[in-house]
Amino acid sequence: MASHRKPSQHRSGGRARTLLTAVLAGAAASAGLEGVGHAAPKPTPEQVREEVDQLYREAEAATEKYNGAKERTRAAERRVDQLQDEAARRAEELNEAREALGSAAAAQYRSGNGLDPTMQLALSSDPDRFLRDAGFAQRAGDLQATEIASVSQQIRELDEVRDDARTELERLRDQQERAERHKRTVTGKLEKARRLLSRLTAEERARLAEASGGGAEASPGRGGGSSGTQATGAQATGGRIAAPDSRAAAAIAYAQRKLGSPYVWGATGPNAFDCSGLIQAAYRSAGVSLPRTTYAQIDAGRRVSRSQLRPGDLVFFYPGITHVGMYIGQGRMIHAPNPSAPVRIAPIDEMPFAGATRVV
Template identity: 80%
Template sequence: MAAHRKPPQHKRSGSRARSLLTAVLAGAAASAGLDGVGHAAPKPTPEQVREEVDRLYQEAEAATEKYNGAKERTQAAERRVDKLQDEAARRTEDLNAARESLGSAAAAQYRSGNGLGPTMQLALSSNPDRFLRDAGMAERAGALQATEIASVSRQMHELDEVREEARTELEKLRDQQERAERHKRTVTTKLTKARRLLSQLTAEERRRLAARTGGGTAEGPSRQSGDGTGNGNGNGNGSAANGRQPSGGSGGSGGRITAPNSRTAAAIAYAQRKLGSPYVWGATGPNAFDCSGLVQAAYRSAGVSIPRTTYAQIGAGQRVTRSQLRPGDLVFFYPGVTHVGMYIGNGKMIHAPNPSAPVRIAPVDEMPFAGATRVV
């Protein structure tokens, strides 16, 4: 009966299936441009570019603030390490001097024969009275040496502690340096992607995008590009005669800015004079700024010290609500508190938006409001 069975069909079926699969793949390759004919991806619209660039700028600004914080902690750690190393060097010199003094005393004692016991020295002495007098002096000298030995021992212990503390601080410093470098790489990566996107636009499209980015207009005198390391003449003291109004008119706020006090007036005046200055991440002036660097420099010019980062700046003064805002208050944006500007009244602020827009005046309501604080 086995001789009458039909031959197995799996080979023919497998061959038919393979032919069908080949045809399907060929069709898919042709439709996907895999047949040797390239199909370029559609060019993003200016609006799509704007949305993606805005996202990249926000992420870069968040990384910038983290970098600023890590850099600030790095600088503090460097100062601590330098101080500890100086202290260790001073203590080493003191310890070496004390050791040398003890060594000289020990050598003199050996040469004088004081290594003999007091009974033997008395027996051999040709002048017993003088020996007894000298023995009392030697006893006092021995007590002094014992004190010096204890002092040297203490100094050695303290030096070890200072050196250990210096090693710990050096480890912290290296950790902060690594953190700063990681945040720096994140910033540069985001900004590079943003520049590539912008390069796909025409010059006119980029101009319109820059006008919309960060809102407002770059009112005020134009500034030369810079990296924030040059010298400038902005001392931030250009307030009006009454000490309550910054110079420069309204600055786009719809009227003269009435500052609550002379220090706030000086800070606003400084920010006004920096209108048009370029945004450079990590910069604190005088020729370029990032957002937190601008407000820090403005208040520093007025003799008021505030922290470097947005995260710390929002807690540096008295928290106020949006309805309580007055000129000079710091206004913060986005859920992560990654952007800051200086309120100047009538719903306007001065801020450093991003690399596509210089320091400018803009509406407060152009970004998600996160809070406000009053520095002075």
């Protein structure tokens, strides 16, 4: 019986070793230990372009939120400065009023009449106690009552200004934190796009930039743009563009001069721009003040339909109003596309149209 069982044990042990080998091989394959034969395939240039374009759109949406937060931060900083200046001025006025009361108190004391309790309160270093007990002012002489009531009012106003300043400082810190969060989002998405682009050859990157309308090599981490690109862009405009008024003409001329300038998120010129930064700078050169962000710029003028477009109008794209260009006629615009392409001329059909505004 023993000799009968041995062959069976041998076959069973062989099957066990075969099964173990298969399990280990499968584990090695799942852990990426089988070598490059089963590595993830390299994405095609078209796949890279689609993913990079998506990352650029997401980064641009975050850029506009960052621009808005920075604009609100600057407004809060100005308000804080104003409130602090006002608080300093009111504190100085309060000190002068107290000094005047102090002189009156000294004269009263020297006259032998003693110091009125109300005046003691007014000269106290504890304004809260003074405000709680300011009713004593009613028992002072008419002149002193008026002076003490004035000091009381000044203390109240100073406290209000200081409270406003504290509130504004909290708002400022909140906007700064928001801006930093949006900045991290932008830089993270752009860094991912740069990594994707770095996997392409120089020739593939050039084709990608051309597909994006940049006309220049889309090197990772750098905006395109060259004198050659600018010349091509200028020729494409057909020279001077007929505009409906002088301010639109000036804004278009500015944008034309910036053809070939690199896209840099958060930039408003004079040598680099993001999409809304280019529009703001162009109209600033024409004496027109525009908001900083796309979603504010679309409400900065009169809405017009696509069929009513004329040179100088602002054209907006994507459902979230995250991109803007300047219409120049014949279905074309000047805009700052993304980090892979410089300021350029492009058809407005290349992105989902979301609306248009006439600002002048």
